[in-house]
Amino acid sequence: MKKRKVEIVVISDVxxxxxxxxxxxxxxxxxxxxxxxxxxxGDIIDIWQFRKSYFPQTHLxxxxxxxxxxxxxxxxxxxxxxxxxxxRKFSDLNMGNIALVDKLILxxxxxKAWIFHGDVFDASVNHAKWIAKLGGLGYDYLILSNRFVNWCLKKIGKEPYSFSKKIKAGVKKAVKHISDFEETATELAIEKKYDYVICGHIHEPKIIKKENKNGSVLYLNSGDWVENLTALEYNKKRWKLYCYQESNFSEEENLFEMEDNLSHQII
Known part of the structure; x- marks a missing residue:
């Protein structure tokens, strides 16, 4: 398989x-x-929900x-x-080409890009961790049941359906949480004079230019590999949002780069 050369790839929430x-x-x-x-x-290995009985070869x-x-x-x-x-107790550890950090400036x-996971802005994670962990477990089983439903839909020729996306879109509190997250991240990035602010955490892939009276910044979120199957790619001075499509990996064609048609192709 021919590999695409990419300058920078960002993935999160695997x-x-x-x-x-x-x-x-x-x-x-x-x-x-x-x-x-x-x-x-961030959230590459889910230590919160780690089970000795479940870490398959595909994850390894x-x-x-x-x-x-x-x-x-x-x-x-x-x-x-x-x-x-x-x-985090091992932060700033370097092992050859691998560095473990809490945040990164590239x-x-x-x-300049300011890169961090984003949970620092989430009150439910910082002040009621047990609720967040319980919610994470429920979310995991919601996704699992959603997979079964989509398997059935595929068998009868129907389009897949996302329970979690429907819930997020229909709950005003969830929509506000995402909006508040983006505003907090971008306001701090503008204050610190960064050109890009890159986050994960909220499973909401996006590339959007944000402005306020103090300046502007490009906000990017790499999404996740649970619902959206997305990554950020940087090449030739431009960021793109990659969205996985199974059809791109057939033997007949080697089209690897997919962009979210709702997102901007900026810079």
Whole structure:
């Protein structure tokens, strides 16, 4: 398989070790690219919900793929999130081409990107962790049941349906939470004079320019590999939002790059 060369790739919220993780699809995507820098922006391994009885070979392959990237010269930054917060006690650890950090500032083409997971802005994670963990478990089983429903829909020729997206769209509190998250991140980034602010955490892939009276910033969210199967890619001074499509990985065609048609192709 011919690999696409990519300057920077950002993925987050893979949640390895849970039923909802699309590790097979992620492995196909990672096998199709050759990044100079790979940023793992939190919640890659779901330590909150880790079970000894459930960590299949497909999930282990993602770990092996990441190690393979590092051994072949890719610089890998693992940014800690809330589901893998136990790793924060080892922050600033460097092992060859792998660095474990809580946040990251990257410079590219005379611009600065401020990259962090984003759970620091989430009150439910910081002040009522047990509620957040319980919600995470319920979310995992919601995704699992959704997979079964979509398997049935596929058998009868119907389009897949997302329970979680429908719930998010229909609950005003969830919509406000996402909006508040974006506003907080962008206001701080503008204040700190960054050109890009890159987050994960809320499973809401997006690229959008944000402005206020103090300036502007490009807000990017890498989404997740549970619902949206998305990543951020940076090439030739431009960010793109990649959205996985199974049809792109057939033997007949090698079209790997898909962009969310609702998002901007900016810079």
């Amino acid at each position: 949640h390895l070790g849970t039923f909802g993780s699309h590790a097979i699809e992620l492995n196909k995507y990672l096998s199709s690219i050759k990044p100079k820098i790979l940023v793992l922006n 392959k993602i770990i092996q793929k990441i190690m393979s990237f590092a051994s072949k010269g890719t610089k890998v930054y693992y940014i800690t999130g809330n589901h893998d917060e136990m790793l 410079e590219m083409d005379d611009k």
